[in-house]
Amino acid sequence: MLRVFRSKPKYATVRSSAPDGERRDGDPLWVRCDSCSSLIYKKELHKTLYVCSHCGFHFRMSAWERLRMLVDENSFQPAEPLVSVNPLGFPGYEEKIAQSQEALQLDDGILIGEAKIQGHSCVLGIIDFGFIGGSMGSVVGEQITRGFEYGIDKQLPVVIISGGGGGARMQEGIFSLMQMAKTAQAVGRFSKAGLFYLSVLTHPTMGGVYASFASLGDIILAEPKALIGFAGPRIVAETTRQQLPPDFQTAEYALKNGMIDGIVPRSELKDTIGKLLSFHL
Amino acid sequence: MPTVFDWEKPLVELEAKIQELRSFVYEQGLDFKDELNELERKADKLRKEIYERLTPWQQVRMARHPERPTTADYIKLVFDDFVELHGDRKYGDDQAIIGGIAAFEGEPVTVIGPQKGRDTKENISRNFGLPHPEGYRKALRLMKQAEKFKRPIITLIDVVGAYPGIGAEQRGQGLVIAECIEQMSFLEVPIICIITGEGGSGGALAIGVGDRILMLEHAWYSVISPEMCATILWKDPNRAPEAAELLKLTSTDLLKFGIIDDVITEPLGGAHRDHEGTGRQIKAFLRRYLSEVKKIPTDQLVEQRLERFRKIGHFQAVQLEESRVKL
Ligand SMILES: [Zn+2]
Numbered sequence: 001m002l003r004v005f006r007s008k009p010k011y012a013t014v015r016s017s018a019p020d021g022e023r024r025d026g027d028p029l030w031v032r033c034d035s036c037s038s039l040i041y042k043k044e045l046h047k048t049l050y051v052c053s054h055c056g057f058h059f060r061m062s063a064w065e066r067l068r069m070l071v072d073e074n075s076f077q078p079a080e081p082l083v084s085v086n087p088l089g090f091p092g093y094e095e096k097i098a099q100s101q102e103a104l105q106l107d108d109g110i111l112i113g114e115a116k117i118q119g120h121s122c123v124l125g126i127i128d129f130g131f132i133g134g135s136m137g138s139v140v141g142e143q144i145t146r147g148f149e150y151g152i153d154k155q156l157p158v159v160i161i162s163g164g165g166g167g168a169r170m171q172e173g174i175f176s177l178m179q180m181a182k183t184a185q186a187v188g189r190f191s192k193a194g195l196f197y198l199s200v201l202t203h204p205t206m207g208g209v210y211a212s213f214a215s216l217g218d219i220i221l222a223e224p225k226a227l228i229g230f231a232g233p234r235i236v237a238e239t240t241r242q243q244l245p246p247d248f249q250t251a252e253y254a255l256k257n258g259m260i261d262g263i264v265p266r267s268e269l270k271d272t273i274g275k276l277l278s279f280h281l
Numbered sequence: 282m283p284t285v286f287d288w289e290k291p292l293v294e295l296e297a298k299i300q301e302l303r304s305f306v307y308e309q310g311l312d313f314k315d316e317l318n319e320l321e322r323k324a325d326k327l328r329k330e331i332y333e334r335l336t337p338w339q340q341v342r343m344a345r346h347p348e349r350p351t352t353a354d355y356i357k358l359v360f361d362d363f364v365e366l367h368g369d370r371k372y373g374d375d376q377a378i379i380g381g382i383a384a385f386e387g388e389p390v391t392v393i394g395p396q397k398g399r400d401t402k403e404n405i406s407r408n409f410g411l412p413h414p415e416g417y418r419k420a421l422r423l424m425k426q427a428e429k430f431k432r433p434i435i436t437l438i439d440v441v442g443a444y445p446g447i448g449a450e451q452r453g454q455g456l457v458i459a460e461c462i463e464q465m466s467f468l469e470v471p472i473i474c475i476i477t478g479e480g481g482s483g484g485a486l487a488i489g490v491g492d493r494i495l496m497l498e499h500a501w502y503s504v505i506s507p508e509m510c511a512t513i514l515w516k517d518p519n520r521a522p523e524a525a526e527l528l529k530l531t532s533t534d535l536l537k538f539g540i541i542d543d544v545i546t547e548p549l550g551g552a553h554r555d556h557e558g559t560g561r562q563i564k565a566f567l568r569r570y571l572s573e574v575k576k577i578p579t580d581q582l583v584e585q586r587l588e589r590f591r592k593i594g595h596f597q598a599v600q601l602e603e604s605r606v607k608l
Contacts, residue, residue: 081604087595088529105605138594145591168482168504170513173528174540177482177504178593181490184463185587192467208504210455211483216463230455230483231445239445249450259453 033057035225049266058223058266060203062104063111063128066161070270071124075116079146081107082139090171100131108139109164112147117159118274120281123147125160127209134164136209137172141179144213148186148197157196157280159273162214163226167207180212187216196280198273201228201251201260219276220260222251223269228260283553284347288339292327292550299324328549335499338522340531341507343499344439344478348553350560351410352379352394352437355477358560359567360385360392366423368415372452375416377408377444378488380423382432386568391427393420393488394437394477411444414457417487421461424468433471433571436488439478441506443487461487466590467583471574473567475545476500477552480530492577492586493570494540496532497559498547502540503530540593542570 030039035057045052049069050059061069067076083101086093101107109131115124125147127134136144144160151158169176190197199217201210204227211230214220222228229249237244247253254260264272285293299320306313335343343349356363360383368374380393395412398404420436427434443454465472465488474491480502496502503510510524511517529535532544545566548555577585 076608078604078606078608081599081601081606082596083599085595085597088527090527101605105607107599107605111606138596142594142596170505170510170528172595173504174502174530174535174538175594177486178540178590180459180483180486181462181466181590182593184459185466185590188463188467189587207455208483211458211487212462213459215453215456215459228455229450230443230458231450235445236447236450240447242447244447248447253451257451257453259456 031059034059051266056224056265058203058225060129060163062130063106063126064104066126067111067115067124069266070115070117070126070161070273072116072119076113076124077115078111078113079143079150082142083107084137084139084172086171087138087175088171088173090173093171096132096171104128104130106131108143109134109136109169110140110143112143114150114154114156117270117277120274120277121154121156122277123151123156123158125158127161127163129163129165129204132169132171134162134209135167135169135176136164136179136183136212137169137176138179140169141176141182144183145186148183148190151190151195151197152193155195157198157277158190159198159200159277160213160217161200161202162205162209163202164209165204165206165232167209167211177208180208183213184216187213191216191218196277198276200264200269200273201254202226204228206230206232215259221262221264221269221272222254222260224251224263224265226251228254286339286342286346288331288335289550292324292331295320295324295327332549332551336522337501337525337528337531338507340499341479341501341521341525343551343553344501346551346553349478350552350556351399352396352439352477354556355394355437355560355563356383356392358556359563360390363392367419369418369422371418372415373413375408375413375419376406377410377412378416378420380420385433385435385571386564388433389430390433390435390571391423392435392437393423395440395484395488397439397478408444410440411442412440412484413444413446413449414452414454417443417457417461420488421457421464424465424472428468428470431470433473433575434468434491435567435571436472436474436491438474438476438480438485438489438502439500440481440484441479442481443484455483458483458487462490465490466587469579469583471571471577471582472586473570473574475563475567476502476532476541477563481506490586490590492574492582492589493542495543495545495566495570496535496541497545497552497563498532499551500532501525501530502532502535503528 036055038054112125201222363383365381397410472491507521507525511520548558552559
């Protein structure tokens with residue numbers, strides 16, 4: 001059998017100042033809200049967990065920032081590191097990976113390991129949108145699969161924070177498509193073992209990520225206004241030539257249509273996850 | 282008029298010439314045997330040259346040939362006594378996916394597949410073969426029914442993708458695809474998937490989890506259509522031929538990758554040139570693979586199916602020092 005996660009003694013502990021994955025683009029001091037266009041002082045944004053103080057829009061967060069926001073101090077133990085290869089020889093893929101690795105201080109699109117959230121141990125996976133759109137290639141698929149396998153082994157719940165624009169990672173072609181099957185099956189096995197899987201959808205969760213492990217949670221939560229769906233809104237608009245409903249594919253739309261269990265503002269996310277974990281001991 | 286691709290033109294012209302000479306010989310009683318033999322030889326050579334060296338994009342075009350058999354045609358050609366079953370019991374009946382029970386060489390099986398229209402009118406009622414969530418729910422319902430009655434499941438896959446529509450999204454297209462993939466993985470009956478034409482992304486995978494996965498020679502199967510890929514890469518869908526090369530979506534590629542188990546060779550020139558011949562080929566492959574998987578004990582069947590997908594992926598483990606994930 002595969003050795004799923006690293007052996008315990010090798011686990012390091014969280015330093016108080018983890019690498020910063022803040023967006024480096026544009027103005028160094030100010031950022032414009034995607035939703036209400038207000039100018040927000042970047043330092044302010046940091047304090048509000050990247051939520052617009054004017055309209056409540058939830059900005060994307062890096063995986064590292066999410067980790068700091070969610071886990072108990074010094075509790076995160078990362079999984080064995082895996083990196084992507086270029087199975088199809090897709091032009092420009094290695095460069096894209098190298099850039100994302102450097103910018104985000106990640107090996108690939110997911111930060112995953114064992115962690116404690118409000119004292120409850122779990123497997124925690126966080127997808128980073130900044131890493132090639134948060135897409136799922138072989139590494140993300142394998143890490144998620146190993147995460148669920150580790151969960152079965154250790155009888156731990158799994159929490160996955162999803163956020164990916166494209167879903168599958170086009171550069172890995174059919175191998176990336178097959179990760180949908182692999183991860184969905186991992187969830188299936190985990191579920192049959194009677195264990196608890198909480199899926200949290202953040203802006204945006206689309207395509208192959210949404211159409212596999214992300215929508216198979218025992219409980220599915222979303223952040224306010226997160227874009228959630230299978231086909232991108234532009235493709236839907238072009239295909240149907242219809243006016244899209246104003247709230248189309250938002251978390252609110254998914255909730256209204258019965259596709260998710262609830263919407264949780266970021267400021268309450270840790271508490272809510274902690275509470276749900278405590279119900280599944 | 283049958284659709285003729287540019288690259289087929291020299292062959293089609295030669296075939297017409299042979300036909301003409303034949304009828305001339307027949308009508309006039311003249312002896313052109315040597316000439317005819319020579320032309321036939323030339324045509325054979327040309328056929329091989331053309332169809333054995335198709336580019337990935339030409340393969341995609343072949344898979345989309347308007348006269349290529351559809352799922353309903355294959356059901357007629359390969360199975361007997363098909364009884365179509367409708368509806369998802371929840372919302373509606375999606376005409377873009379057909380399914381039901383049929384006999385394969387005397388034994389009942391459940392057959393499911395997306396259905397494209399043969400003409401504009403049928404295409405509209407079938408939504409151009411692009412399924413809605415209720416279509417996938419119907420497929421799943423029929424698969425579970427098959428499991429209950431211990432019937433093998435055969436899926437025939439020819440779909441560009443799940444429909445990107447407002448209603449489809451509203452009713453949980455992504456969620457339904459995930460459910461199909463997951464639940465199909467654990468069904469305790471043999472499943473054979475045959476990609477007959479287009480294998481477009483999640484919309485194909487939703488009915489593509491099986492114990493044996495076969496693919497017709499000129500079919501394609503990919504994470505994204507070449508047009509969409511070209512749009513993302515170069516903002517130009519006209520560069521789809523280049524994208525088709527990059528995506529490695531042909532039956533030859535997928536066999537090499539171990540994603541599929543076998544390639545069902547089509548009659549030379551493609552399935553559209555010989556429906557019956559293609560049906561016979563599918564029958565022969567199905568017979569062989571179905572008898573193979575039926576021998577696998579039920580408890581091992583699901584394990585082997587899961588193992589098959591568990592292994593898929595290319596990555597590398599790195600030393601902790603090389604990892605970017607530093608605490
Ligand atoms: Zn705002």
